[in-house]
Amino acid sequence: MSAAQHIAGREIAEHGERRPASKRIIVGYGFWIFLLSDIIMFSAFFATYTVLSGETAGGPGGKDLFHLNTVAIETACLLLSSFTCGVASIGARARNDVMYYGAMAVTAVLGAGFLFLEIREFAGMVAIGAGPTRSAFTSAFFTLVGCHGVHVTLGLLWLLTMMAQVFAKGYRADILRRLLCFALFWHTLDIIWVAIFTVVYLMGAAQ
Amino acid sequence: MSHSMHGFHLHAADTAPGDEQADGREVAEGLRGYLIGLGLATLITVVAFFISQTSLVWQPSIPIALFVLAIAQMGVHLVFFLHITTGPDNTNNVLALAFGVLIVFLLIVGTTWIMYHMNHNMMPMERIMEMQR
Numbered sequence: 001m002s003a004a005q006h007i008a009g010r011e012i013a014e015h016g017e018r019r020p021a022s023k024r025i026i027v028g029y030g031f032w033i034f035l036l037s038d039i040i041m042f043s044a045f046f047a048t049y050t051v052l053s054g055e056t057a058g059g060p061g062g063k064d065l066f067h068l069n070t071v072a073i074e075t076a077c078l079l080l081s082s083f084t085c086g087v088a089s090i091g092a093r094a095r096n097d098v099m100y101y102g103a104m105a106v107t108a109v110l111g112a113g114f115l116f117l118e119i120r121e122f123a124g125m126v127a128i129g130a131g132p133t134r135s136a137f138t139s140a141f142f143t144l145v146g147c148h149g150v151h152v153t154l155g156l157l158w159l160l161t162m163m164a165q166v167f168a169k170g171y172r173a174d175i176l177r178r179l180l181c182f183a184l185f186w187h188t189l190d191i192i193w194v195a196i197f198t199v200v201y202l203m204g205a206a207q
Numbered sequence: 208m209s210h211s212m213h214g215f216h217l218h219a220a221d222t223a224p225g226d227e228q229a230d231g232r233e234v235a236e237g238l239r240g241y242l243i244g245l246g247l248a249t250l251i252t253v254v255a256f257f258i259s260q261t262s263l264v265w266q267p268s269i270p271i272a273l274f275v276l277a278i279a280q281m282g283v284h285l286v287f288f289l290h291i292t293t294g295p296d297n298t299n300n301v302l303a304l305a306f307g308v309l310i311v312f313l314l315i316v317g318t319t320w321i322m323y324h325m326n327h328n329m330m331p332m333e334r335i336m337e338m339q340r
Contacts, residue, residue: 079248083245184289202273
Protein backbone atom coordinates (compact mmCIF):
# COMPACT_ATOMS: atom_id res chain seq x y z
CA MET A 1 0.00 0.00 0.00
CA SER A 2 1.53 3.31 -1.06
CA ALA A 3 1.70 6.34 1.23
CA ALA A 4 -0.87 8.27 -0.80
CA GLN A 5 -3.35 5.40 -0.69
CA HIS A 6 -2.71 5.05 2.99
CA ILE A 7 -3.57 8.70 3.62
CA ALA A 8 -6.66 8.43 1.40
CA GLY A 9 -7.74 5.37 3.32
CA ARG A 10 -7.22 7.10 6.65
CA GLU A 11 -9.27 10.13 5.62
CA ILE A 12 -12.18 8.00 4.48
CA ALA A 13 -12.10 5.95 7.63
CA GLU A 14 -12.10 8.99 9.91
CA HIS A 15 -15.86 9.28 9.82
CA GLY A 16 -16.31 5.77 11.10
CA GLU A 17 -13.63 3.50 12.41
CA ARG A 18 -10.16 4.46 13.62
CA ARG A 19 -8.20 2.25 11.25
CA PRO A 20 -7.82 3.07 7.54
CA ALA A 21 -10.58 1.83 5.27
CA SER A 22 -9.85 -1.31 3.27
CA LYS A 23 -9.10 -1.12 -0.43
CA ARG A 24 -12.38 -2.91 -1.09
CA ILE A 25 -14.34 -0.07 0.53
CA ILE A 26 -12.34 2.64 -1.28
CA VAL A 27 -12.80 0.91 -4.66
CA GLY A 28 -16.50 0.50 -3.98
CA TYR A 29 -16.79 4.19 -3.07
CA GLY A 30 -14.99 5.31 -6.23
CA PHE A 31 -17.15 3.12 -8.44
CA TRP A 32 -20.28 4.31 -6.63
CA ILE A 33 -19.35 7.90 -7.57
CA PHE A 34 -19.11 6.81 -11.22
CA LEU A 35 -22.49 5.07 -11.00
CA LEU A 36 -24.08 8.19 -9.52
CA SER A 37 -22.72 10.25 -12.44
CA ASP A 38 -24.22 7.65 -14.78
CA ILE A 39 -27.56 7.99 -12.97
CA ILE A 40 -27.37 11.78 -13.38
CA MET A 41 -26.81 11.31 -17.12
CA PHE A 42 -29.89 9.07 -17.24
CA SER A 43 -31.89 11.65 -15.31
CA ALA A 44 -31.20 14.15 -18.13
CA PHE A 45 -32.63 11.62 -20.61
CA PHE A 46 -35.62 11.09 -18.30
CA ALA A 47 -36.22 14.85 -18.12
CA THR A 48 -36.08 15.03 -21.94
CA TYR A 49 -38.47 12.12 -22.27
CA THR A 50 -40.95 13.60 -19.79
CA VAL A 51 -41.00 16.89 -21.70
CA LEU A 52 -41.34 15.25 -25.13
CA SER A 53 -43.55 12.23 -24.29
CA GLY A 54 -46.68 13.96 -25.61
CA GLU A 55 -45.13 15.35 -28.81
CA THR A 56 -46.09 12.53 -31.17
CA ALA A 57 -46.49 14.78 -34.26
CA GLY A 58 -49.67 12.92 -35.22
CA GLY A 59 -47.86 9.55 -35.03
CA PRO A 60 -48.36 6.65 -32.64
CA GLY A 61 -48.05 7.29 -28.88
CA GLY A 62 -47.08 5.06 -25.99
CA LYS A 63 -50.56 3.57 -25.70
CA ASP A 64 -50.37 2.28 -29.30
CA LEU A 65 -46.78 1.04 -29.15
CA PHE A 66 -46.14 -0.52 -25.74
CA HIS A 67 -46.92 -4.16 -24.95
CA LEU A 68 -47.00 -4.51 -21.19
CA ASN A 69 -46.66 -8.31 -21.35
CA THR A 70 -43.23 -7.96 -22.98
CA VAL A 71 -42.28 -5.30 -20.44
CA ALA A 72 -43.34 -7.58 -17.58
CA ILE A 73 -41.13 -10.40 -18.89
CA GLU A 74 -38.22 -7.96 -19.40
CA THR A 75 -38.69 -6.71 -15.83
CA ALA A 76 -38.73 -10.28 -14.49
CA CYS A 77 -35.52 -11.08 -16.43
CA LEU A 78 -33.64 -8.09 -15.01
CA LEU A 79 -34.93 -8.52 -11.45
CA LEU A 80 -34.04 -12.22 -11.35
CA SER A 81 -30.64 -11.50 -12.93
CA SER A 82 -30.00 -8.93 -10.19
CA PHE A 83 -30.72 -11.66 -7.63
CA THR A 84 -28.50 -14.25 -9.34
CA CYS A 85 -25.74 -11.62 -9.62
CA GLY A 86 -25.95 -11.27 -5.83
CA VAL A 87 -25.76 -15.06 -5.47
CA ALA A 88 -22.66 -15.03 -7.70
CA SER A 89 -20.91 -12.48 -5.48
CA ILE A 90 -21.65 -14.64 -2.43
CA GLY A 91 -20.33 -17.66 -4.34
CA ALA A 92 -17.10 -15.79 -5.13
CA ARG A 93 -16.67 -14.74 -1.50
CA ALA A 94 -17.18 -18.35 -0.38
CA ARG A 95 -14.80 -19.60 -3.16
CA ASN A 96 -17.65 -21.85 -4.32
CA ASP A 97 -17.12 -22.59 -8.03
CA VAL A 98 -20.54 -24.12 -8.68
CA MET A 99 -22.33 -21.20 -7.02
CA TYR A 100 -20.18 -18.54 -8.74
CA TYR A 101 -20.08 -19.87 -12.33
CA GLY A 102 -23.65 -21.20 -12.15
CA ALA A 103 -25.13 -17.92 -10.91
CA MET A 104 -23.03 -15.87 -13.36
CA ALA A 105 -24.19 -18.08 -16.26
CA VAL A 106 -27.84 -17.68 -15.22
CA THR A 107 -27.29 -13.91 -14.95
CA ALA A 108 -25.83 -13.87 -18.48
CA VAL A 109 -28.76 -15.87 -19.90
CA LEU A 110 -31.33 -13.59 -18.21
CA GLY A 111 -29.49 -10.47 -19.41
CA ALA A 112 -29.34 -11.85 -22.96
CA GLY A 113 -33.05 -12.69 -22.76
CA PHE A 114 -33.80 -9.11 -21.75
CA LEU A 115 -31.74 -7.76 -24.66
CA PHE A 116 -33.45 -10.13 -27.11
CA LEU A 117 -36.91 -8.91 -26.06
CA GLU A 118 -35.81 -5.28 -26.20
CA ILE A 119 -34.27 -5.59 -29.68
CA ARG A 120 -37.40 -7.40 -30.90
CA GLU A 121 -39.54 -4.55 -29.51
CA PHE A 122 -37.36 -1.90 -31.18
CA ALA A 123 -37.39 -3.77 -34.51
CA GLY A 124 -41.17 -4.09 -34.32
CA MET A 125 -41.53 -0.34 -33.73
CA VAL A 126 -39.22 0.51 -36.65
CA ALA A 127 -41.13 -1.95 -38.88
CA ILE A 128 -44.44 -0.14 -38.35
CA GLY A 129 -42.85 3.24 -39.10
CA ALA A 130 -42.38 4.34 -35.47
CA GLY A 131 -38.59 4.50 -35.58
CA PRO A 132 -36.51 7.16 -33.81
CA THR A 133 -37.12 9.64 -36.67
CA ARG A 134 -40.94 9.50 -36.50
CA SER A 135 -41.52 12.12 -33.77
CA ALA A 136 -39.93 13.86 -30.80
CA PHE A 137 -41.60 11.21 -28.64
CA THR A 138 -40.00 8.24 -30.44
CA SER A 139 -36.61 10.04 -30.52
CA ALA A 140 -36.72 10.54 -26.75
CA PHE A 141 -37.96 6.96 -26.24
CA PHE A 142 -35.21 5.33 -28.30
CA THR A 143 -32.54 7.53 -26.70
CA LEU A 144 -33.59 6.72 -23.13
CA VAL A 145 -34.43 3.02 -23.44
CA GLY A 146 -31.69 2.43 -26.02
CA CYS A 147 -29.08 3.95 -23.70
CA HIS A 148 -30.15 1.52 -20.99
CA GLY A 149 -29.94 -1.31 -23.53
CA VAL A 150 -26.38 -0.30 -24.44
CA HIS A 151 -25.51 -0.37 -20.74
CA VAL A 152 -26.94 -3.89 -20.43
CA THR A 153 -24.92 -4.98 -23.49
CA LEU A 154 -21.71 -3.60 -21.97
CA GLY A 155 -22.62 -5.21 -18.63
CA LEU A 156 -23.06 -8.54 -20.40
CA LEU A 157 -19.57 -8.27 -21.93
CA TRP A 158 -18.16 -7.33 -18.52
CA LEU A 159 -19.95 -10.32 -16.96
CA LEU A 160 -18.31 -12.75 -19.41
CA THR A 161 -14.95 -11.04 -18.80
CA MET A 162 -15.33 -11.55 -15.05
CA MET A 163 -16.12 -15.25 -15.53
CA ALA A 164 -12.99 -15.59 -17.67
CA GLN A 165 -10.85 -13.62 -15.19
CA VAL A 166 -11.88 -15.76 -12.23
CA PHE A 167 -11.30 -18.87 -14.36
CA ALA A 168 -7.80 -17.71 -15.38
CA LYS A 169 -6.62 -16.00 -12.18
CA GLY A 170 -8.70 -17.46 -9.36
CA TYR A 171 -10.44 -15.62 -6.51
CA ARG A 172 -7.64 -13.07 -6.04
CA ALA A 173 -8.33 -9.95 -3.97
CA ASP A 174 -8.05 -7.63 -6.99
CA ILE A 175 -10.34 -9.85 -9.08
CA LEU A 176 -12.88 -9.86 -6.25
CA ARG A 177 -12.80 -6.03 -6.21
CA ARG A 178 -13.52 -5.97 -9.96
CA LEU A 179 -16.36 -8.38 -9.31
CA LEU A 180 -17.72 -6.00 -6.64
CA CYS A 181 -17.72 -3.17 -9.21
CA PHE A 182 -19.47 -5.37 -11.76
CA ALA A 183 -22.16 -6.35 -9.23
CA LEU A 184 -22.75 -2.68 -8.34
CA PHE A 185 -23.02 -1.85 -12.06
CA TRP A 186 -25.51 -4.64 -12.74
CA HIS A 187 -27.71 -3.76 -9.73
CA THR A 188 -27.70 -0.09 -10.77
CA LEU A 189 -28.95 -1.03 -14.26
CA ASP A 190 -31.90 -2.69 -12.54
CA ILE A 191 -32.61 0.51 -10.55
CA ILE A 192 -32.65 2.50 -13.81
CA TRP A 193 -34.97 -0.10 -15.33
CA VAL A 194 -37.40 0.43 -12.42
CA ALA A 195 -37.58 4.10 -13.39
CA ILE A 196 -37.98 3.21 -17.09
CA PHE A 197 -40.81 0.72 -16.68
CA THR A 198 -42.63 3.13 -14.35
CA VAL A 199 -42.19 6.42 -16.23
CA VAL A 200 -42.06 5.16 -19.82
CA TYR A 201 -44.14 1.99 -19.99
CA LEU A 202 -46.69 1.96 -17.14
CA MET A 203 -47.46 5.69 -17.31
CA GLY A 204 -47.20 5.73 -21.11
CA ALA A 205 -49.63 2.84 -21.53
CA ALA A 206 -52.07 4.38 -19.04
CA GLN A 207 -52.29 7.76 -20.82
CA MET B 208 -1.36 -19.42 -4.43
CA SER B 209 -4.56 -17.61 -3.71
CA HIS B 210 -4.72 -19.12 -0.25
CA SER B 211 -1.26 -17.97 0.79
CA MET B 212 -2.02 -14.46 -0.45
CA HIS B 213 -5.26 -14.64 1.39
CA GLY B 214 -3.51 -15.53 4.62
CA PHE B 215 -1.25 -12.53 4.15
CA HIS B 216 -4.22 -10.24 3.71
CA LEU B 217 -5.90 -11.45 6.86
CA HIS B 218 -3.09 -9.94 8.89
CA ALA B 219 -2.56 -6.84 6.77
CA ALA B 220 -3.73 -3.51 8.10
CA ASP B 221 -6.25 -3.00 5.29
CA THR B 222 -8.39 -6.02 6.08
CA ALA B 223 -12.03 -5.30 6.71
CA PRO B 224 -15.14 -7.41 7.12
CA GLY B 225 -15.87 -8.86 3.68
CA ASP B 226 -12.23 -9.36 2.68
CA GLU B 227 -11.86 -12.77 4.26
CA GLN B 228 -13.39 -15.93 2.83
CA ALA B 229 -17.06 -16.31 3.73
CA ASP B 230 -18.05 -19.34 5.82
CA GLY B 231 -21.34 -21.23 5.73
CA ARG B 232 -23.12 -18.88 8.14
CA GLU B 233 -22.14 -15.79 6.13
CA VAL B 234 -23.30 -17.45 2.90
CA ALA B 235 -26.69 -18.20 4.47
CA GLU B 236 -26.97 -14.63 5.79
CA GLY B 237 -26.05 -13.15 2.42
CA LEU B 238 -28.52 -15.36 0.58
CA ARG B 239 -31.25 -14.42 3.05
CA GLY B 240 -30.62 -10.70 2.36
CA TYR B 241 -30.85 -11.15 -1.42
CA LEU B 242 -33.97 -13.33 -1.06
CA ILE B 243 -35.71 -10.67 1.08
CA GLY B 244 -34.74 -8.05 -1.52
CA LEU B 245 -36.03 -10.21 -4.37
CA GLY B 246 -39.31 -10.86 -2.54
CA LEU B 247 -39.94 -7.19 -1.74
CA ALA B 248 -38.96 -6.03 -5.24
CA THR B 249 -41.21 -8.65 -6.87
CA LEU B 250 -44.12 -7.66 -4.64
CA ILE B 251 -43.74 -3.95 -5.45
CA THR B 252 -43.34 -4.66 -9.19
CA VAL B 253 -46.47 -6.83 -9.30
CA VAL B 254 -48.46 -4.17 -7.42
CA ALA B 255 -47.18 -1.46 -9.82
CA PHE B 256 -48.16 -3.45 -12.93
CA PHE B 257 -51.54 -4.27 -11.40
CA ILE B 258 -52.28 -0.67 -10.36
CA SER B 259 -51.36 0.73 -13.78
CA GLN B 260 -54.08 -1.41 -15.39
CA THR B 261 -56.80 -1.38 -12.76
CA SER B 262 -60.00 0.63 -12.85
CA LEU B 263 -60.71 -0.01 -9.16
CA VAL B 264 -59.12 3.22 -7.92
CA TRP B 265 -59.58 6.89 -8.69
CA GLN B 266 -57.66 7.28 -11.98
CA PRO B 267 -55.67 10.51 -11.25
CA SER B 268 -54.15 8.83 -8.20
CA ILE B 269 -52.48 6.14 -10.33
CA PRO B 270 -49.39 8.11 -11.50
CA ILE B 271 -48.73 9.20 -7.91
CA ALA B 272 -49.05 5.62 -6.68
CA LEU B 273 -46.66 4.46 -9.43
CA PHE B 274 -44.13 7.14 -8.43
CA VAL B 275 -44.27 6.12 -4.77
CA LEU B 276 -43.92 2.42 -5.64
CA ALA B 277 -40.94 3.13 -7.95
CA ILE B 278 -39.15 5.10 -5.25
CA ALA B 279 -39.89 2.36 -2.71
CA GLN B 280 -38.50 -0.27 -5.08
CA MET B 281 -35.35 1.79 -5.71
CA GLY B 282 -34.92 1.94 -1.93
CA VAL B 283 -35.26 -1.85 -1.69
CA HIS B 284 -32.64 -2.29 -4.43
CA LEU B 285 -30.24 0.16 -2.76
CA VAL B 286 -30.48 -1.53 0.64
CA PHE B 287 -30.66 -5.24 -0.26
CA PHE B 288 -28.70 -5.37 -3.55
CA LEU B 289 -26.23 -2.47 -3.43
CA HIS B 290 -25.87 -2.67 0.38
CA ILE B 291 -26.09 1.07 0.96
CA THR B 292 -26.59 0.95 4.71
CA THR B 293 -26.19 3.23 7.70
CA GLY B 294 -23.03 1.41 8.82
CA PRO B 295 -19.92 3.42 9.73
CA ASP B 296 -17.97 2.33 6.60
CA ASN B 297 -20.87 3.49 4.45
CA THR B 298 -21.07 7.19 5.44
CA ASN B 299 -19.34 8.35 2.27
CA ASN B 300 -21.57 6.22 0.04
CA VAL B 301 -24.69 7.63 1.69
CA LEU B 302 -23.45 11.22 1.37
CA ALA B 303 -22.59 10.70 -2.31
CA LEU B 304 -26.04 9.17 -2.83
CA ALA B 305 -27.71 12.15 -1.14
CA PHE B 306 -25.83 14.54 -3.44
CA GLY B 307 -26.72 12.44 -6.49
CA VAL B 308 -30.40 12.44 -5.52
CA LEU B 309 -30.28 16.23 -5.11
CA ILE B 310 -28.85 16.70 -8.63
CA VAL B 311 -31.31 14.24 -10.17
CA PHE B 312 -34.19 16.02 -8.42
CA LEU B 313 -33.02 19.48 -9.61
CA LEU B 314 -32.54 18.23 -13.17
CA ILE B 315 -35.89 16.47 -13.57
CA VAL B 316 -38.13 18.78 -11.55
CA GLY B 317 -36.38 21.90 -12.88
CA THR B 318 -36.66 20.78 -16.50
CA THR B 319 -40.30 19.72 -16.36
CA TRP B 320 -41.28 22.86 -14.40
CA ILE B 321 -39.57 25.25 -16.82
CA MET B 322 -40.76 23.48 -19.96
CA TYR B 323 -44.34 23.28 -18.67
CA HIS B 324 -44.42 27.05 -18.10
CA MET B 325 -42.78 27.75 -21.45
CA ASN B 326 -45.43 25.64 -23.16
CA HIS B 327 -48.08 27.67 -21.36
CA ASN B 328 -46.60 31.03 -22.34
CA MET B 329 -45.99 30.07 -25.94
CA MET B 330 -48.24 31.28 -28.70
CA PRO B 331 -50.34 28.41 -30.10
CA MET B 332 -48.70 26.74 -33.09
CA GLU B 333 -51.56 27.72 -35.47
CA ARG B 334 -51.07 31.41 -34.67
CA ILE B 335 -47.36 31.19 -35.47
CA MET B 336 -48.14 29.48 -38.78
CA GLU B 337 -50.69 32.21 -39.59
CA MET B 338 -48.14 34.96 -38.92
CA GLN B 339 -45.62 33.30 -41.22
CA ARG B 340 -48.03 33.38 -44.16
